[in-house]
Amino acid sequence: MIGGSEIKVYFGIHKHMHQPYYDATDPDGWDGEKEAIFGSRVGNYTDFIPAAVQQYIDAGLPHAGLSTSWSGSVIEQLDRCAVEGLCSGRFSSWNGVLREMAGAKTRLGNPRIAFTAFGFFHPLMPLIPARDIVRQITWHRQLVRDAFGVKASNVLFPPETAFHVRMIPALVEAGVTAVIYDSIHRFRACRDYPYAGINEGMLPPNSSDQVNRPANDWVQLRNVWAGSKISPSLLSPEYVAYEDADGHLHKLIAIPAERYIGNEDARGGFGALHYPDVLGQVYDRIVETGSFDPAHPPFFLLHSDGDNHGGGADSYYKHNTGQLVRWLSEDPRFELTTIDDYLQRFPPDPAHAVHIEAGSWAGADNGDPQFMKWFSRYDQPYSPDLNSWALLTAFQNLVHTLEDSEPGHPQLTRAIRLLLTAETSCYWYWTGQDVWDRQVTNAVNRGYGLLKPAVERLVAAGLDRTGPTIFAPWVTPENPGGKRWRHGCLADAPRQGTAHTFVYDASGIKRVNLVVRTANGETALAMQDHGPYPCETGAELTARYYTVDLPVGVGDVRYYVEAEDHAGNVVRGTLERIALL
Structure with a gap:
């Protein structure tokens, strides 16, 4: 007692x-x-x-x-x-x-x-x-x-x-x-x-x-x-x-x-x-x-x-x-x-x-x-995992765009099921096995075929009400100025950190910024557009890959991605945190 x-x-x-x-x-x-x-x-x-x-x-x-x-x-x-x-x-x-x-x-x-x-x-x-x-x-x-x-x-x-x-x-x-x-x-x-x-x-x-x-x-x-x-x-x-x-x-x-x-x-x-x-x-x-x-x-x-x-x-x-x-x-x-x-x-x-x-x-x-585990080979020229996330980001945007503007479209139910199935975590977990690496591609291609005419019609008519889809950003090295893995051991990590994300919009992307919040206020950093992420699985659409170097040595910060499409729709991503040492 x-x-x-x-x-x-x-x-x-x-x-x-x-x-x-x-x-x-x-x-x-x-x-x-x-x-x-x-x-x-x-x-x-x-x-x-x-x-x-x-x-x-x-x-x-x-x-x-x-x-x-x-x-x-x-x-x-x-x-x-x-x-x-x-x-x-x-x-x-x-x-x-x-x-x-x-x-x-x-x-x-x-x-x-x-x-x-x-x-x-x-x-x-x-x-x-x-x-x-x-x-x-x-x-x-x-x-x-x-x-x-x-x-x-x-x-x-x-x-x-x-x-x-x-x-x-x-x-x-x-x-x-x-x-x-x-x-x-x-x-x-x-x-x-x-x-x-x-x-x-x-x-x-x-x-x-x-x-x-x-x-x-x-x-x-x-x-x-x-x-x-x-x-x-x-x-x-x-x-x-x-x-x-x-x-x-x-x-x-x-x-x-x-x-x-x-x-x-x-x-x-x-x-x-x-x-x-x-x-x-x-x-x-x-x-x-x-x-x-x-x-x-x-x-x-x-x-x-x-x-x-x-x-x-x-x-x-x-x-x-x-x-x-x-x-x-x-x-x-x-x-x-x-x-x-x-x-x-x-x-x-x-x-x-x-x-x-x-x-x-x-x-x-x-x-x-x-x-x-779901970003395998992220530091190599081509990653099957990143490929699948880029494809999925694009498909999510198409589905959400049609759903927001024309919720009764006859192909939408099938496309939503394909989208949710493509989000199965196992399709990333077993990286390197072709049967798994291609599953997201297969679902995206099938869904794209269902939605493409309707989405293109909406965009042409100026009826796109949906902002860009922003994939959750990640930073490399994981702890800038801290530690990283090197040859299986802990080693000092570079102080320069880089933020990465995928962005897609049916109306095209006008701008993508990374907004960094410090004790001194906000700073908007223009993210560099590297074009569509390279694909080796025969996908018919994919998201664009963006990066930006983060400020060095500013300590504990919050940051988010903000993107605008050519239809004027603006979206803020989730608020993230990281220490930049």
């Missing part, structure tokens, strides 16, 4: 299910590989999750449950299996048990199974436009209700656990009240973060991100792979804030998925992760430092790629869950709870908002804040 309050650490379990399309232009595509993949995951997609939750209920755990995210892609394909008898008919009523268990409630009346908000086609949300984020989530919500008979949660599990604060306005618009993120990006945003060097697999945090108060309880976990120290006091939901280019503040709740403990749990649950030992280290550190806050006790998710690796085996949901339940019945230090029950019992303070560094989960090349 400390301060008259029982010290208890709360945690939840999140399972993720997805399977992307192999042909971005054909939602009905099916082959032997897909047959084998789905055939090996029957339990994952039918009764494993209900079996685990039933053990929580039988054990009398009042707040226990789990959250699970299902992409729209996997639900559609499971429905197709049921209708067409694919996979030997083993999915004929695949969602029956899930629908039954979806009605189970915790003591507080919240779902034992929470179907989290998600992006329909598994997009990398930090790198797509806000309106597409909203649509991906909205489409997904409707399909969850159709498939499971319940409302999707207001908590978002972003694909790849990829989060950037610039997503917040779109998430709020889509009805999301809380987002799950990888815990290391909260730790790295502290002023005193004990950077672990090359073991961490990421560059040192950019000092512009390190704005949160210091922590006093850093601990190096033992008996589990952990590349850096963690702070138990930071493992609780809290509000995170983002200020846009117009000065408006946007906030929502952020929930940490603990990077190292979750990664180990994903290998097989209790059988892989020694819960009493590893979680006990978190508990002991809280006691040792006196950092326990009874109003906001530590809470974190054990998250996994639920239909893959050890976390996809039946032993995870059955035998190992049984061990977890038995341990919890004997150890009062910990409690398994759903996200909703925790937030209802221990709501975070909306008056206290923090900053979180951008990034994704450890499995994406350690999840760096620049999302370089």
Whole structure:
């Protein structure tokens, strides 16, 4: 007991299910590989999750449950299996048990199974436009209700656990009240973060991100792979804030998925992760430092790629869950709870908002804040990833242009589906495999053929109401004047930084500026137009590539891209931050 309050650490379990399309232009595509993949995951997609939750209920755990995210892609394909008898008919009523268990409630009346908000086609949300984020989530919500008979949660599990604060306005618009993120990006945003060097697999945090108060309880976990120290006091939901280019503040709740403990749990649950030992280290550190806050006790998710690796085996949901339940019945230090029950019992303070560094989960090349897993070969003359982002930027603009001016156009529905499918993150994740590198191109070419006549007619008639589409800018080197990778080691980075972006507009681009905000005011820098990004995949349209050198040595700055088309439409991009040393 400390301060008259029982010290208890709360945690939840999140399972993720997805399977992307192999042909971005054909939602009905099916082959032997897909047959084998789905055939090996029957339990994952039918009764494993209900079996685990039933053990929580039988054990009398009042707040226990789990959250699970299902992409729209996997639900559609499971429905197709049921209708067409694919996979030997083993999915004929695949969602029956899930629908039954979806009605189970915790003591507080919240779902034992929470179907989290998600992006329909598994997009990398930090790198797509806000309106597409909203649509991906909205489409997904409707399909969850159709498939499971319940409302999707207001908590978002972003694909790849990829989060950037610039997503917040779109998430709020889509009805999301809380987002799950990888815990290391909260730790790295502290002023005193004990950077672990090359073991961490990421560059040192950019000092512009390190704005949160210091922590006093850093601990190096033992008996589990952990590349850096963690702070138990930071493992609780809290509000995170983002200020846009117009000065408006946007906030929502952020929930940490603990990077190292979750990664180990994903290998097989209790059988892989020694819960009493590893979680006990978190508990002991809280006691040792006196950092326990009874109003906001530590809470974190054990998250996994639920239909893959050890976390996809039946032993995870059955035998190992049984061990977890038995341990919890004997150890009062910990409690398994759903996200909703925790937030209802221990709501975070909306008056206290923090900053979180951008990034994704450890499995994406350690999840760096620049999302370089999706920028492979960015420093080479040609990058398949950059090619796909440039194509997608152009296609997004065409779709949005037609939607704004002629929302009832008969080809628009097909084009929107092609666009959202082309945003699937896997088309960048597997760089170097031609079947993946060409998927965005295939979708863009098909969609361009559908929209080209209508968009050209709108532009000729002066009816273009849509401003340029601006791809989220990135900076090289990642930390100007700080550190960079060189031959696998940390080395000093050049002080000169360069900002990059793609821009496209159906009416053509009149100007593109990068606006830099410092303590002395704003400076607009004209960005250099390098023309269309070079393409090696036969794309029929692509965005233009722009760069500009950033001022050297001006410290912590904010910046955004502003673009104007020849129709007079002006757009401001998202407000970014960086330290220029």
